[in-house]
Amino acid sequence: xxxxxxxxxxxxxxxxxxxxxxxxxxxxxxxxxxxxxxxxxxxxxxxxxxxxxxxxxxxxxxxxxxxxxxxxxxxxxxxxxxxxxxxxxxxxxxxxxxxxxxxxxxxxxxxxxxxxxxxxxxxxxxxxxxxxxxxxxxxxxxxxxxxxxxxxxxxxxxxxxxxxxxxxxxxxxxxxxxxxxxxxxxxxxxxxxxxxxxxxxxxxxxxxxxxxxxxxxxxxxxxxxxxxxxxxxxxxxxxxxxxxxxxxxxxxxxxxxxxxxxxxxxxxxxxxxxxxxxxxxxxxxxxxxxxxxxxxxxxxxxxxxxxxxxxxxxxxxxxxxxxxxxxxxxxxxxxxxxxxxxxxxxxxxxxxxxxxxxxxxxxxxxxxxxxxxxxxxxxxxxxxxxxxxxxxxxxxxxxxxxxxxxxxxxxxxxx
Amino acid sequence: xxxxxxxxxxxxxxxxxxxxxxxxxxxxxxxxxxxxxxxxxxxxxxxxxxxxxxxxxxxxxxxxxxxxxxxxxxxxxxxxxxxxxxxxxxxxxxxxxxxxxxxxxxxxxxxxxxxxxxxxxxxxxxxxxxxxxxxxxxxxxxxxxxxxxxxxxxxxxxxxxxxxxxxxxxxxxxxxxxxxxxxxxxxxxxxxxxxxxxxxxxxxxxxxxxxxxxxxxxxxxxxxxxxxxxxxxxxxxxxxxxxxxxxxxxxxxxxxxxxxxxxxxxxxxxxxxxxxxxxxxxxxxxxxxxxxxxxxxxxxxxxxxxxxxxxxxxxxxxxxxxxxxxxxxxxxxxxxxxxxxxxxxxxxxxxxxxxxxxxxxxxxxxxxxxxxx
Numbered sequence: 104x105x106x107x108x109x110x111x112x113x114x115x116x117x118x119x120x121x122x123x124x125x126x127x128x129x130x131x132x133x134x135x136x137x138x139x140x141x142x143x144x145x146x147x148x149x150x151x152x153x154x155x156x157x158x159x160x161x162x163x164x165x166x167x168x169x170x171x172x173x174x175x176x177x178x179x180x181x182x183x184x185x186x187x188x189x190x191x192x193x194x195x196x197x198x199x200x201x202x203x204x205x206x207x208x209x210x211x212x213x214x215x216x217x218x219x220x221x222x223x224x225x226x227x228x229x230x231x232x233x234x235x236x237x238x239x240x241x242x243x244x245x246x247x248x249x250x251x252x253x254x255x256x257x258x259x260x261x262x263x264x265x266x267x268x269x270x271x272x273x274x275x276x277x278x279x280x281x282x283x284x285x286x287x288x289x290x291x292x293x294x295x296x297x298x299x300x301x302x303x304x305x306x307x308x309x310x311x312x313x314x315x316x317x318x319x320x321x322x323x324x325x326x327x328x329x330x331x332x333x334x335x336x337x338x339x340x341x342x343x344x345x346x347x348x349x350x351x352x353x354x355x356x357x358x359x360x361x362x363x364x365x366x367x368x369x370x371x372x373x374x375x376x377x378x379x380x381x382x383x384x385x386x387x388x389x390x391x392x393x394x395x396x397x398x399x400x401x402x403x404x405x406x407x408x409x410x411x412x413x414x415x416x417x418x419x420x421x422x423x424x425x426x427x428x429x430x431x432x433x434x435x436x437x438x439x440x441x442x443x444x445x446x447x448x449x450x451x452x453x454x455x456x457x458x459x460x461x462x463x464x465x466x467x468x469x470x471x472x473x474x475x476x477x478x479x480x481x482x483x484x485x486x487x488x489x490x491x492x493x494x495x496x497x498x499x500x501x502x503x504x505x506x507x508x509x510x511x512x513x514x515x516x517x518x
Numbered sequence: 519x520x521x522x523x524x525x526x527x528x529x530x531x532x533x534x535x536x537x538x539x540x541x542x543x544x545x546x547x548x549x550x551x552x553x554x555x556x557x558x559x560x561x562x563x564x565x566x567x568x569x570x571x572x573x574x575x576x577x578x579x580x581x582x583x584x585x586x587x588x589x590x591x592x593x594x595x596x597x598x599x600x601x602x603x604x605x606x607x608x609x610x611x612x613x614x615x616x617x618x619x620x621x622x623x624x625x626x627x628x629x630x631x632x633x634x635x636x637x638x639x640x641x642x643x644x645x646x647x648x649x650x651x652x653x654x655x656x657x658x659x660x661x662x663x664x665x666x667x668x669x670x671x672x673x674x675x676x677x678x679x680x681x682x683x684x685x686x687x688x689x690x691x692x693x694x695x696x697x698x699x700x701x702x703x704x705x706x707x708x709x710x711x712x713x714x715x716x717x718x719x720x721x722x723x724x725x726x727x728x729x730x731x732x733x734x735x736x737x738x739x740x741x742x743x744x745x746x747x748x749x750x751x752x753x754x755x756x757x758x759x760x761x762x763x764x765x766x767x768x769x770x771x772x773x774x775x776x777x778x779x780x781x782x783x784x785x786x787x788x789x790x791x792x793x794x795x796x797x798x799x800x801x802x803x804x805x806x807x808x809x810x811x812x813x814x815x816x817x818x819x820x821x822x823x824x825x826x827x828x829x830x831x832x833x834x835x836x837x838x839x840x841x842x843x844x845x846x847x848x849x850x851x852x853x854x855x856x857x858x859x860x861x862x863x864x865x866x867x868x869x870x871x872x873x874x875x876x877x878x879x880x881x882x883x884x885x886x887x888x889x890x891x
Contacts, residue, residue, distance in 0.1 A: 161648040481642025
């Protein structure tokens with residue numbers, strides 16, 4: 104993308120004299136700014152959505168006053184945070200206190216450089232993309248420990264220590280789960296991983312249910328791995344039920360206790376950036392990234408019809424169980440199915456890959472993370488460690504072996 | 519290799535802390551995450567209730583009692599009114615007794631809803647708290663209908679009620695009760711049976727019956743340890759002997775008898791029992807009767823003293839009143855259940871983690887207004 108942008112800049116007559124290296128440098132800055140803008144806008148939108156989702160789950164309205172349906176509420180909040188006084192505690196370690204939030208933010212924004220949003224839309228096509236993301240995102244814990252220690256506050260210290268223990272122990276199972284996928288593809292390049300998932304095929308290779316070739320349907324082991332990864336990643340980004348580093352009912356605000364205003368906003372930004380990153384990574388690694396779930400135009404028609412059938416059954420089930428009539432899933436799927444059957448162009452578009460699918464998939468994962476957050480209680484520190492070392496880690500190791508055996512059985516690899 | 523220098527850290531939890539249920543300060547001696555000693559420091563909400571009472575006429579004390587346990591003001595007022603009535607030997611009209619029981623039990627449900635919800639909040643579940651408050655609002659609406667206030671009512675007066683309930687109150691209460699049973703099932707679905715919640719609450723902070731009795735723990739926290747003591751049953755006051763209800767006891771369904779989960783679940787069950795009592799009381803409520811007919815003109819209890827106890831949502835609420843025959847009490851001592859319940863925290867909270875201390879504190883269901891008075 105940087106190459107393309109540089110060439111595009113040079114294609115203007117006025118700018119053609121600046122030379123390729125300057126154009127290259129300029130493109131770097133533009134792309135970096137674009138990524139940061141994406142992260143920032145994304146956080147503002149996600150905060151709004153999270154408030155609305157939580158309100159929906161808690162029988163409330165959520166923000167309604169600022170803008171239509173409260174859409175500008177998060178913008179107003181961001182402005183308020185910018186205006187707040189910048190307080191550094193007297194006894195804090197000033198350098199670390201200032202640097203900490205930035206380390207976290209930079210680490211979480213930098214990971215987006217390797218995320219492919221579509222077949223062309225990615226900042227850096229690295230052959231070690233997955234490795235890059237895993238390694239850069241683990242810098243976040245450094246920033247958290249810096250911030251927690253520098254605050255010179257006991258709550259912050261507890262938060263930082265918990266965070267360090269948690270993130271380090273969850274990185275291992277998460278990494279091993281990703282290695283299972285890498286073993287299937289034979290590459291760390293994210294584009295290669297996505298391209299491997301094109302088209303449709305049988306569920307678990309043999310069961311004759313036509314499903315997309317996504318890795319979640321590749322084998323029972325990768326199916327489990329997807330959930331193991333999701334659990335591990337939820338812990339890694341400190342979200343409920345694993346939000347013990349900032350657990351507000353115990354540690355006040357954990358490592359963020361002493362931070363306010365803009366510095367606190369940086370934590371917030373990176374929190375949502377990390378959530379988005381995990382959602383994007385799940386959809387890339389297990390759900391086919393920017394690939395469409397439908398192989399072709401007929402596949403889209405049949406696929407949507409099946410979805411409508413499921414929606415009808417779901418609606419009837421809900422009606423029988425609770426007596427309520429939920430029309431939205433049914434209505435939406437009906438409209439989409441009709442559109443797919445009536446307009447072939449729409450069906451073709453639905454069957455083609457693109458950023459749309461990426462965002463839909465990542466959005467669903469983010470919704471799931473929000474769902475977790477607003478329904479689950481929080482685990483305790485030792486229970487968290489138990490889950491990591493005694494449940495998830497063995498499971499991910501078994502998965503890794505299982506995937507290898509599975510590939511040998513299905514003939515994907517020969518010895 | 520030289521040994522690393524390690525020492526215990528004193529952590530001040532509160533008085534400003536999200537989970538100490540008010541301005542309670544806990545001095546925790548911690549070794550890493552493990553808490554080795556807990557010292558509750560109280561008095562941040564001291565308002566001299568007892569000294570105030572020595573300078574106020576009897577009927578003027580009523581609003582102050584509500585301000586002690588502000589989550590169960592009806593219960594406090596009820597207890598105080600009954601204590602003075604017993605001193606003076608006032609016979610109450612039937613309708614007053616029934617209405618008082620209805621309000622006391624509604625208040626018990628409202629108070630337990632806060633307890634259950636905030637316990638969920640303490641272990642990190644936010645949504646159940648909002649669900650609980652949704653139902654509490656309905657109860658507060660009923661209170662507002664009757665007394666005009668939503669939190670501190672000054673409704674149960676010595677010898678009667680401030681005024682009769684408005685028309686439509688009984689129907690609305692029935693409506694609430696019909697909806698309420700379903701809602702309790704909702705809490706059980708989202709919180710009680712949740713695996714993480716059970717992990718966080720079961721086997722945590724086990725209070726044996728001996729410990730509970732030694733520390734004077736009363737109310738649901740005591741019954742969660744398996745001790746069948748409920749003043750409504752053991753020494754029925756008011757008209758509680760006329761109703762058919764069960765006393766839920768802790769059974770250790772998810773762990774040990776007397777753990778935090780039991781203390782939580784006993785409250786959930788008690789809400790259902792209170793709903794049963796209210797339903798019976800509404801069925802039997804006499805239509806006729808002046809709620810103000812027994813209110814004495816001059817409140818001058820005869821010379822003497824009395825200790826009267828009643829079952830508040832938090833436990834045994836006792837009033838010790840000394841009268842010299844004048845219209846002002848010489849001494850008024852309140853035996854507040856939350857105070858005794860809090861005193862047990864070091865015994866059952868030692869050796870657990872910081873997160874567990876929060877859970878144990880939440881399961882004891884304290885109200886600081888009543889502890890500090």
